[in-house]
Amino acid sequence: MIHLVRMLYSVTVGWIRTNGSVKKHILEVSTLKRICMPQDLDLFLHMNNATYLKHCDIGRIYLWLENGVWNEVSKCGGSLTLGASNNRYRRSITLFTSFRIESKVIYWNDTAFYVEQKFVRNKDNFVCMISLMKQTLINSKPEDVVKKLHGPIRKPELLPELESWIQSIVMSSERLRKNN
Template sequence: MLCFTMVVVMLMYIIWEVNYFLNVAFVIAFGRLFDKKRKLNETTTIYGFCTPSDVDIFLRHMNNARYMRKLDFARFHFYDRTGLYKNISAVNGHALQGATTIRYRRTIPIFTAFKVETKLVYWDDKTIFIEHQFISTNDNFVRAIAVSKQSIIGLSVDDLFKGLEGFEKKPTCPPEISHWLESVEISSAKLRKKD
């Protein structure tokens, strides 16, 4: 029986990214147990630690791909704590990652604790924009800043925000997002010409 269990666990690790799903479950459960509900205009925070499985081939700092992975956990936590996930799932809708931009300012060295602060910075009729800051806890330095464009499928953003607090005043589009969206549109137009 023990041998069978070990084979099943090994197959799960080969076929699926088990640690990813365990981490998602942990972040959501931890948030529900120890973190209060948040308004849409408030910042949520998750914590991380750069382990040997996070580093690049030089074994000194976090791999660029790991930043994107951590964004998933931060986003799921934000959705759950603000009530966005509840509103999306109530109508069988989806939030689809449409684009992400990230700017690395300084590496996160191995064995360094950090936090990811997440906040809603802008929205339009079909899309929300979420900013994530990677901050090392020992010096409070912003190591990287990412913005993700989340396309809302199956409901409008107005319906997504229904019953939630903190979205009463729509912010003006930050210049960095406005310029980034121009770049995304130019890229999309170029690809449409090829198709």
Template sequence: MIACCVLAGVLGVVVLFYVFLEVHYFLRMCLTVLLARFCKKQVHILDETSVYGVCITTDIDTLLYHMNNARYLRELDFARVDFYERTNLYREIRAQGSGVVQGAATIRYRRFLRPFSVYKITSKIIYWDDKSIFMEHKFISSGDGFVRAIAICRQRVLECSAEAVMGVLLDRGGKVNGGLEAGIAPTSAPHVRPEIPPEVALWLESNEISSASLRPTPEPPRC
């Protein structure tokens, strides 16, 4: 009797956790951090990282035909965490400021992912300014290497300069066979910001237009 009550209590707690929290999301996030920190080698801040995924039944849309559009952006959380850990980007941001948030994101779907298909997400930094770091992510199907979707995300750093953060990481070690080795000059010149990609420039212009339209219109002066 006591064992049944204990079992019922445990099951009740588990159910409550799943009701109020997306438990498997947090478990997977913890696993991603552990793997990136202890099982994968560190890479240079300008390197490209990859994580793999499978379109399972919880990822598909109501038509049961392909991966739900919202799931693509959710999967990017795990890809970014892997990149943050392996490049020390998040630790450096924490050391200089308070954190980082997603400021904006745009994604273009080129071809859908079918259920149970395996895919790869690549992540790399393509540009930065004083306040934000811009990352490009690609969903690539394993079977044919086709880029199924491409996303650009703006990571807004808080209470520090993105330029300063990138400067430190560009100075820290160099790339050796895809890994990172201290004391070797980086392959790219430090503190040299890349040219802004045209798609990012136009996207930022679109964001500014959107921001301007959302600002309150000043009331006309009263007579």
């Protein structure tokens, strides 16, 4: 229930703040400030792994509102759905620790945007968790969305670790298709 309230709050604030217009370039970082609350904890008194992913959802929605992707995809009857995620937990976030979620589009191909999300502890700027997210577009293409927002721009260089991860997704999909 708390997650739903947080999400509705963030979407409402994001919508009001952007007023339905593009506030950030597609390649700019979107930042949300958060504090680890009691409902975020697991039995070991640090942020539950599932809570990180809930915060990632909110961070991506905020990103799409700020950079205008949400509006452009919606205009053509499309939608955004999470196709895959890769999460690396580096250090715990404990009760009442303030942190920020930095979300950034780092690449796109014919079917998806790839987003990097970092959970950065405010007191020392340590990246406690980093996540790669494949945000698949339905009834829309990333290149078309980017062109509508910014005209023709060069997409970012494909990072080696992202390339390996994309390849692992392709291999997994091929294996699953063979088994079905």
